[in-house]
Amino acid sequence: MNMIQRILATAMTGALMFVPSLSSAAISPGTSLVGSIDQDLTSANATVGEPFTISNVHSPDNHITGATIYGHVSKVQRAGQGTPGAIELEIDRVHTRAGNDYQVQGYISDAKVITKSNLTKEAVAGLAGAVLGSILMRKNGTGALLGAAGGYLYAKNNRQNVTIPQGSAITTKVSVARRQAQH
Numbered sequence: 001m002n003m004i005q006r007i008l009a010t011a012m013t014g015a016l017m018f019v020p021s022l023s024s025a026a027i028s029p030g031t032s033l034v035g036s037i038d039q040d041l042t043s044a045n046a047t048v049g050e051p052f053t054i055s056n057v058h059s060p061d062n063h064i065t066g067a068t069i070y071g072h073v074s075k076v077q078r079a080g081q082g083t084p085g086a087i088e089l090e091i092d093r094v095h096t097r098a099g100n101d102y103q104v105q106g107y108i109s110d111a112k113v114i115t116k117s118n119l120t121k122e123a124v125a126g127l128a129g130a131v132l133g134s135i136l137m138r139k140n141g142t143g144a145l146l147g148a149a150g151g152y153l154y155a156k157n158n159r160q161n162v163t164i165p166q167g168s169a170i171t172t173k174v175s176v177a178r179r180q181a182q183h
Contacts, residue, residue, distance in 0.1 A: 027064065027094055027102045031174040032109070033057050035069060036167050043085035044161040046073045052089065054170050066097035069172060078161065085161035091172050101180040110171035114163045 027033075035057035041050075050073040057067035071091040079085035091106040164170075 026179070027096075027104065027174055027177045029174055029176055031064075031177065032060055033064065033067065033069060033094070033172045033174065034060065035067070035170055035172075037111075037164060037170050038166065040163060040166045041073065041087055041089070042161055042163040043076055043078055043087045044163075046076045046087055048073055048076055054091075054172070057094070064096060068095045069093070070095070087162055087164065091174070094174075094177075099182065101182070103178045103180055104174050105176040106172050106174040108170055109173045110169075111164055112168040114165060
């Protein structure tokens with residue numbers, strides 16, 4: 001090897017030390033990760049502590065790809081009269097494609113959440129209220145009108161549960177991250 005070749009080889013080796021390896025990109029506080037949730041979650045039947053996974057996880061800059069997030073349901077509010085359904089999720093662990101495990105604390109910053117419409121329930125309750133009102137107040141149409149209004153308002157205040165469907169895109173934000181020793 002001549003002198004120029006040795007200088008180039010040394011320079012290239014030194015330069016490669018500063019290029020981050022995609023497979024060993026670190027997860028740190030503030031890291032955003034995006035993936036697809038592996039199961040349906042709904043406020044109608046989810047339980048606090050219930051585990052979930054998010055697959056095909058990647059960072060927006062793609063320094064992290066093919067990871068899996070493990071988390072749990074942290075809060076559930078069932079829908080009811082005057083109470084909307086709600087579900088909160090927290091992330092606990094990230095396993096990268098390179099085999100690194102991170103204990104993390106984080107939250108969901110964006111998710112596709114579906115809430116059913118109350119329209120059918122409101123129409124049926126209004127009709128049922130009208131029938132009941134006309135039976136109870138046989139004098140004129142006032143009973144039907146009052147019954148319809150009461151039924152509609154009752155149903156209008158009855159809230160629906162929320163669902164995060166399987167396969168939905170989920171964006172998470174890492175608050176705390178600690179890499180675990182490999183076994």
